[in-house]
Amino acid sequence: MNKDTSILVVDDSHDMLELVRRQLVNLGLNPVVSDNVMDAIELLEQTTFDLLITDLNMPKIGGEQLIKFVAEHVQNLPVLVITGYPSIDSAINVMKLGAMEYLIKPFTAEDLAYAIENILSDIPEPSESLVNENRSSYHGIIGASDKMQELYTTIERTRSNRATILINGESGTGKELVARAVHYGSDFSAAPFISVNCGAIPEQLLESELFGHLKGSFTGAISNRAGFFQAAHGGTLFLDEISNTSLAVQAKLLRAIQEKEVTALGATKSQKIDVRIITATNVNLQELVRQGKFREDLYYRLNVIFLEIPPLRDRKGDIVSLVRYFNQKFSKELSKNKLKFHRNVINSFNNYAWPGNVRELENFIQRLVVMHDDEITMVEIPDYMKSKPAQKEEDDEVLSLKEMERKYIQKVLLSFDNNKSKAAQALGIDRKTLREKLK
Ligand SMILES: Nc1ncnc2c1ncn2[C@@H]1O[C@H](COP(=O)(O)OP(=O)(O)OP(=O)(O)O)[C@@H](O)[C@H]1O
Ligand SMILES: [Mg+2]
Incomplete structure (x- = not known):
C-alpha cells in the first residue's frame, strides 16, 4: 500500500463516505469518493483505480450493479464490499460476482486497513479451475454434477478470505467433508483445522472447551487449558451442529466473532484470535431464529457465505x-x-x-x-x-x-x-x- 494506491469509495451516505475517506487518508492512501453508482461508473471509465470500496444498499442503483459492471468491464479491479448486516444475504451473491472481501458496518480503521492489505497483497491470477471446466472431484469431495460444480466454485471464492461459512445439508450429505475441503483448499491450510461437535459436548462444558479456562476458574479446572478458538488460531474452527448451542454460548460466540478476541474462563485479559469460522447444521437456522432459539445477529454473522449441499x-x-x-x-x-x-x-x-x-x-x-x-x-x-x-x-x-x-x-x-x-x-x-x- 502506498500513496499512489488509488481507491474509489462509493456509498450513498455522506457521513460514511467522509469517515472512510478520512480513514484511508490516515492510512496514506489516495481516495476518490462518489455517492452514487452512475458517477462511480463514469469515474471508472476515466481513471484506473487499484481498489473499489462500495456499499450495497443504495437508492436507484445498488452496489451489486456496480460490481457486475466491474466484473464485466474493468480488468483486475478488486472490490471490497461494506454493508450493514441486514443485507449480508446479498453479500453472498456479490462474492460470487467477484467481490473479494466484505466488511460489516460499523467497522474500525484497523478492520479497514486489514481488509485492504489482504486484498491488495493477493490478487489471484484468474485460475483455470474457475473457468467452467467440469471437475469430478474437489479436495476429496466426489461428484461431477452441475450442483457440485456450483459448490466447488463457491468454495474457491472463499480460498483467500476469512468470511464465515454456513453449511446446510441433510444428514450424510458431506457437510464435514466440505468444511475440510474449504480449509485444505484455502491459503490457511497449513494452520490447524479444528472440528467441534456442538451437539456432543454438554452445554456447561462447551463454553470452556471453546474459549479455554484458567486453573481454578470452576470446580474441576485443575490446570490452565486453551480452548478450541486458541487452538485454531490462524486456521479454521468448524462448529458442527451449531443449532445445538444455548443462547448463552451464542452470545459469547457473537462477541468472539465481532471483537476477534476471546477471553478464557477466569481470565481477565482477552486474546486476539484470527480464525475462519465454519458452521454446519442440518436444520433450518432461519426457522430457529424465527422461533427465538437462535440469535439473529449471530445468524447473519455466520451466514456470510452459504453452502448448500444438495441431497x-x-x-x-x-x-x-x-x-x-x-x-x-x-x-x-x-x-x-x-x-x-x-x-x-x-x-x-x-x-x-x-x-x-x-x-x-x-x-x-x-x-x-x-x-x-x-x-x-x-x-x-x-x-x-x-x-x-x-x-x-x-x-x-x-x-x-x-x-x-x-x-x-x-x-x-x-x-x-x-x-x-x-x-x-x-x-x-x-x-x-x-x-x-x-x-
Ligand atoms: N461427495 C462425497 N464424496 C465422497 N465421500 C463423501 C461425499 N459426501 C459424503 N461423503 C462421505 O459420507 C460420509 C458422511 O459425510 P459427512 O460426515 O461429511 O456428512 P454430514 O453431512 O456431516 O452428516 P451429519 O449431518 O450426519 O453430520 C463420510 O464418510 C464422508 O466421507
Ligand atoms: Mg457431520
Missing part, C-alpha cells in the same frame, strides 16, 4: 462415481478385488432415493465389499432399494420431502421386520435419530 437424490448423476469410488476404497482397504455391479443393480441405485445420502451409500457399498467377492446382482439388493413398477403411479406423484422420508422409513423398517437397529444402519442414521423421526 444425493437431487444429483443422481453422482451416484455411479460414488459407487466406483467407495468400491475402490474399501476393496483396497481389505486387499480384495473390486466388485462388479450388474446393470440392473446400478439402475436400482439410480432409482433409489438415498434418504441417508452419501453416508448410506458408503455404508452399503462397504457392506457389499465385506460380504461378497464377485458380481453384485439384484439378489444382493434389499427389497426396499428396488423400485417397484407396480407403484409407478405413486412414485410419480409429487410428495413433500417429509412425506417421502416417512414412506421410506416405513418401507425400510418393514423390510427389516421392524428391527430398528438394522433399519437405522441401512438408512445411514443412528438409532436415536431414527427414534426421533418415528415420533
Whole structure:
C-alpha cells in the first residue's frame, strides 16, 4: 500500500463516505469518493483505480450493479464490499460476482486497513479451475454434477478470505467433508483445522472447551487449558451442529466473532484470535431464529457465505462415481478385488432415493465389499432399494420431502421386520435419530 494506491469509495451516505475517506487518508492512501453508482461508473471509465470500496444498499442503483459492471468491464479491479448486516444475504451473491472481501458496518480503521492489505497483497491470477471446466472431484469431495460444480466454485471464492461459512445439508450429505475441503483448499491450510461437535459436548462444558479456562476458574479446572478458538488460531474452527448451542454460548460466540478476541474462563485479559469460522447444521437456522432459539445477529454473522449441499437424490448423476469410488476404497482397504455391479443393480441405485445420502451409500457399498467377492446382482439388493413398477403411479406423484422420508422409513423398517437397529444402519442414521423421526 502506498500513496499512489488509488481507491474509489462509493456509498450513498455522506457521513460514511467522509469517515472512510478520512480513514484511508490516515492510512496514506489516495481516495476518490462518489455517492452514487452512475458517477462511480463514469469515474471508472476515466481513471484506473487499484481498489473499489462500495456499499450495497443504495437508492436507484445498488452496489451489486456496480460490481457486475466491474466484473464485466474493468480488468483486475478488486472490490471490497461494506454493508450493514441486514443485507449480508446479498453479500453472498456479490462474492460470487467477484467481490473479494466484505466488511460489516460499523467497522474500525484497523478492520479497514486489514481488509485492504489482504486484498491488495493477493490478487489471484484468474485460475483455470474457475473457468467452467467440469471437475469430478474437489479436495476429496466426489461428484461431477452441475450442483457440485456450483459448490466447488463457491468454495474457491472463499480460498483467500476469512468470511464465515454456513453449511446446510441433510444428514450424510458431506457437510464435514466440505468444511475440510474449504480449509485444505484455502491459503490457511497449513494452520490447524479444528472440528467441534456442538451437539456432543454438554452445554456447561462447551463454553470452556471453546474459549479455554484458567486453573481454578470452576470446580474441576485443575490446570490452565486453551480452548478450541486458541487452538485454531490462524486456521479454521468448524462448529458442527451449531443449532445445538444455548443462547448463552451464542452470545459469547457473537462477541468472539465481532471483537476477534476471546477471553478464557477466569481470565481477565482477552486474546486476539484470527480464525475462519465454519458452521454446519442440518436444520433450518432461519426457522430457529424465527422461533427465538437462535440469535439473529449471530445468524447473519455466520451466514456470510452459504453452502448448500444438495441431497444425493437431487444429483443422481453422482451416484455411479460414488459407487466406483467407495468400491475402490474399501476393496483396497481389505486387499480384495473390486466388485462388479450388474446393470440392473446400478439402475436400482439410480432409482433409489438415498434418504441417508452419501453416508448410506458408503455404508452399503462397504457392506457389499465385506460380504461378497464377485458380481453384485439384484439378489444382493434389499427389497426396499428396488423400485417397484407396480407403484409407478405413486412414485410419480409429487410428495413433500417429509412425506417421502416417512414412506421410506416405513418401507425400510418393514423390510427389516421392524428391527430398528438394522433399519437405522441401512438408512445411514443412528438409532436415536431414527427414534426421533418415528415420533
Ligand atoms: N461427495 C462425497 N464424496 C465422497 N465421500 C463423501 C461425499 N459426501 C459424503 N461423503 C462421505 O459420507 C460420509 C458422511 O459425510 P459427512 O460426515 O461429511 O456428512 P454430514 O453431512 O456431516 O452428516 P451429519 O449431518 O450426519 O453430520 C463420510 O464418510 C464422508 O466421507
Ligand atoms: Mg457431520
